[in-house]
Every structure is written in C-alpha cells, then in structure tokens.
Amino acid sequence: MKAPWLILFLVVIADNCIAQDIPRAITEQIELLIDEESEEIDIANLYDRLYHYYDHPLDINSASVEELTDTQLFTDIQINDLQQHLTQLGPLLHIAELQAIPSFSTEDVRLISHFASVENSQTDASDLLDMIKNSRHELLIKGGQILETKKGYIENADGETKYLGDPYALQMRWRTTYGNKLRIGLIAEKDAGEPLFAEGQTIDYLSGHIQLYDYSRMIKNIIVGDYTVSMGQGLISHNSFIRGKSALVTRTKKGGRTLRPYNSVLENNLNRGAAATFRIRDNIDLTFFYSHLKLDGNEITDGIDEENIEGTFSSLQRSGLHRTSSELEDKDAITNTSSGFSAKYKSRNTQVALNGISHRFAGNITRSDRLYNKYAFSGNTLSNLSIDFSHRVKNITLFSETSYSSTGGMANLTGVLIGLDKSLSASLLYRYYDKKYNALLPNAFGESASVQNETGIYMGIQYDISKKWRLRVYADHWRHPWVKYRISRPSSGKEYLIRLDYYKRKRINIYTQYLYENKEADYTDPFTKIVLTGNQIRHRIRLHCNNKVSNTIELRTRIEYSHFANSITQENGLILYQDLMYRPKFSPLSLTSRFMVFDTDGYDSRIYTYENALLYEFLIPAYFHQGIRYYLNLNYRLNKSLTAEIRITQTKYAKADQIKDPLTNRYRIAIGSGNEQIIGNSRTELKVQLRYRL
16 A cells, blocks of 8 residues: 555544435436436536535525525426415425425425425524534545556656656545535646656645635625636536536526535636625615636647747647646636626516626737637637526516627527426527627537527427326537538537436336437548538437435446447447345445446447446546446545545446557557556456545
8 A cells, every 4th residue: 555545544533413324315416417428527516515405404485586596406496486386385394395386396305305394494603603513524535546557657668657747636625514604615636647846836726616606695696716606598607517407497597596615526617716695775785796717728729829838729728637748838827817796686586687707818818710710709808798597477487688798799698497387397498609709618408518509499398297107308409500510511410319317216216218319410431531511420328217215225226228330330329237225224334336237339339328437526428439347436434523435336248449659579468548558458446435524
C-alpha cells in the first residue's frame, strides 16, 4: 500500500451523529433526470442539492415558488396546484395530504416525502458566529486508481513518462451547514496522472465557497467564492441539471434560485468571486455578481508577438485534465473577468426579469477557418442581455426568454405547460437559436449544448392511467440552418420516446421504454473514402424492473437493445445487467453490486447505463464491443460519525486490439488508445472513501 492511500485513514473518530448510506430516493430522481446520451453532464451539483434537502427538508407550507422549483422535485403544474391549495385551505398538516391535490400521484408524494416536510425546520440564529458554532460538519476523503498500468505511466528509453503525476486520483471535500441558512464548502482534487504539486503551482484544483441565505430581510442570498448563476431559461446561464430531453417529459421550464454555491469537480464551469441577491421589496429582487477566473485554453504561438504576454487562443478547454506537459501548458492560460445582474419582479401569477452578463478575456480567442466556425465567438469580449417572463392562468403556465448577444445573434425559447386534468398534463416548447448567437455557459433546452444554429419544437405528455400505470411520451423535431461539426450541410432531425411505468405497493416498478432518433450526420464510405451526409437512425428498447424484495434487499434488472443504421452500415447492441442492493436497517454494512454483459457490433450501437458509485460520484459510461462488467460498492459504518466506503469494478473485453511490442517484437493484446492504453483485456478500478460527520 503506497503513501497516498494512508491519507484516507487520517481522520479523528468521534460520536455525534449517524452516518447514512446514499439515500435511494436521490438516485431514483437522478436516474429520471439524466440525459443518457451525454458523458459530460454534471451530476455532482444536482446530487448536492438533493442531499442538502434530504438533510434539511424544505417546509412546503412556507416555501416560495423559487425554493420549490430549486428542489427539481416538483413540476410547474404541481407548484401551481400546491400554492392554490394552500391559499384556499391553509397549511398542510401531513405530507401525505399532497395526494389530495390533483397533480400529485402516490409515487410523487413518496419521492417528495424524502426531501420536504410540513413542519418549519428552519433555524432562527442570525449571528454568523452562532451559525458556525451550531453547524453540522462533514468531511470526505477519497482515493482511487486503475490497477492496470496505462501507457502514459510507462518510462521510455530516457526514463521519462508521458503522464507527469502518479496514477492516484485524490479528492477531499469539507462542508459546513446550518439549516438552510449557511453553507461553507471546500473541495481539493487531483485527477489520475496529474502531479499533486506541479512546478510553481498548488494542488491541481481547489474550490471553496461561503453562502448565507435569507440572512436578513434585505439580504436574500450572498456567496463569496465559487458559485453558479441561473437566469431565465438558460439562454445565458443556468445551473439546472436538465439541458434537454428526459423521462420527465413535462419538466421543460427552468427556475429556482439565481445563485447557488458550486460543488463540482468540473473545473471550468463556474464563476469565482462574489455574488448577492437583495430583496428590494417583497416582489422585487436584484442580483449582482462578479467573477475573475483563470480558464484552460489552447494558445496559438505561430505569428504572435513574443512580447505580448497575453496571447491568442484557438479554444477554451473544458476537460480539466493536466497530466501531460501540453495539458499543463493549457492550464489557467486565459483569464476571464465576468460581471452581470438580474432584476426580477414577482407577483402571485407573473414573473418578469431583465438579465445581463459581460465577459472579458485577457487574450483573444481566434477560431480555425473551418466553415462550422464561421459564426462561433471570436475576440476578447462577449455580452448577453435577455428578458424572461412567466405567467400563470389557472392551470396554464406560459414562459419565455429572449436573449441577444454582442455577436449579433438572437435566441428565443417559448413554452407552455398545461394541466388538462388531474391525470393528464402536457408541455409544448418552441426554440429558435440564431447561428450568430453566442453565450459562454448556456444551458437551455435543445438537441445540442451550444444554444446556437437550431430551431425546434417539442411536445411532452404525461398520463396517469391509474394509480398503478403511468404513460409518458415526447416528440421533438429540429433543424440546424447552418453547418455543424461533422455535419457539412444544413440538417434536421427528429426524436420520439414512449415509456410505460407500472407500480405496485411501493415494492415493484416495471417500465418499458422505446426511443427512436433519426438525424442527419456525416460519415465516410469505407470503400471510396468519400465523406457522405445522410440519415442515421437509432432504435433503443429497454425493459427494466425494480423489485424491493424486502426491507433490506432490492433487485434491479435491465435488458436493453440498440439498433443503428445509415445508408452503408447497420449495427446491433444488447446489454443485460442484474443489480443487488442490500441495506439492512440495523447493520453497519450495506452494499450495492452489478453484473453486466454487453455485446454490440461497434461504437455506433453503444448503450449508456447509469451506475451508482461512491458518495458525490455517479457514472454514465457507454458500452460497446463485447465483454462483461461487474462492480461492488461496500458501505460500512464504523461508528456514529465515521463511515468507510469502498468500490471495486472491473470490465473484461472478449476481444482486444493486437499491438506490436517494440521491446520484444511480439504482438500483444491491448485495450484503449494513446496514453490511456492498457496491455491486456481488462480494466480494474479501486476506490476508497471515508466520510466523517459531526
């Protein structure tokens, strides 16, 4: 056992509170929200939000619309119905009374009950020192590594390696909370392959914040450190987890708090500085924020004056990896100074806001001359201004945001939510994103993440057939009026989903889901090597069963089929997995495990699956080719304050690449490519985490 692992055990043991496993209610909600076609989504911030409300339930009798939306547990229709119910009949006496409100099903109430209450759990202290003194604290220390040796760690003839650091991934989190009023957080992290202390630098990634919420009548929210900003429907910026389509087919309207502390290890999606929301009147909020942050960027040196300290950059880097010399050169290469505001007016049924943000880079961003980059942002300043509104009329909510960018483009998103009756609801959404529109960190509904060069219309319907059956469907049609990366002409696409759920006595949930996608893309003819543009079609069929066998054992079974086709090729894929969750009520030990078999013809027929991991860590890997994968997560409560977690997982491939070993001149099997290449056909990962709470 090498020295870095010893860090995991240097924690003082105390006896103040009971450490818990990852609440199943949280993972259930995340699985509904995840976009399975993306491996870069940021689950940590969503998890942190849900975990906070799990620890500090929100009093729904007194919660504002903003706070209810912030939980991401309620649809806009449900919020409207709840507010109307409270106005007419007064506060709820028990959380189960939600079932009397038409838009809340039994399953909805079961989920919400983990994160909300009808009793005021808010703490009353107003002095900062008293809050800190009476706060709850949590420390997490985590380490992990791939047990096989990757090519990046193998020494060459000169005794050098491509990766500058060791193979250990290390992370530390500290957070302090006082009810829903005070939050203090600190994160330190280094990825595998990164040096713990690079020359002239501190730990690779440090993030921290202090937040006060509802500190006084005027100071509604104040954050110093790292934070995110949410405005409108995400045309400029939003920290909402959901960007596009999910199984929650009517959850298309964004909202929640304008400012939130940043709790992720994604290193380039944050603001760093200070921000505050002031309550000018009961119905008027003003938010101001300032950020000064160094970002990773690819610097262009050819043709640049050597005396010019701030250079020219081809792009911003979002990976956050600094393992090699070239990656380390990109670290903190460009400085971004941002400032902005949001002025929001709220009445009982209406909300209107004016939002603005301005970015200035200490250096110029110059894109390549590829045709798809013609309208991409270049220069050193970028500004956005938007106006958003929402208005409720009985069971209908209208919402819209229109934004302009300094690059000359406009973006608009307009939608309507309709509660047709107690069992039927619908969402309709139209989006228009001009090809000249640019924003630095947008997060709006769409097929692509850039919020540019796209028009589309979406409709989602949810129908509660009975207490046991729920039907969800959506349809989305879109166009890209200009060329895109890997699409060399204007293109279009469409996507449909249908999902049928069956629930039985809170014990069994079985659902079947079918997804159809048809969109245009470039591909290369394997014989002529000519690049063609045509339709590519995907079908995905899933059957999934959650079976809570007893109070301690839960089984989850899934089989999923994928079919991909374009004009020159077809691929098929299949996965089958079995999960076992063992959580005895009075035992210090709990576990989750999975065994999976996957078999696909190639990458185009890949299948994404969601995995539970350690606390604050979730995975949505894509599986392709043939192999098996299994993992085991163990959680052991050492005492009332200290919990140890361990995760071991292995993927074994039935086939591997044949490579020639330059030292022995023999052929060997290998998986992966570049510096991540592993000799052999298996990849094994071990992670350990300690969690201390008081």
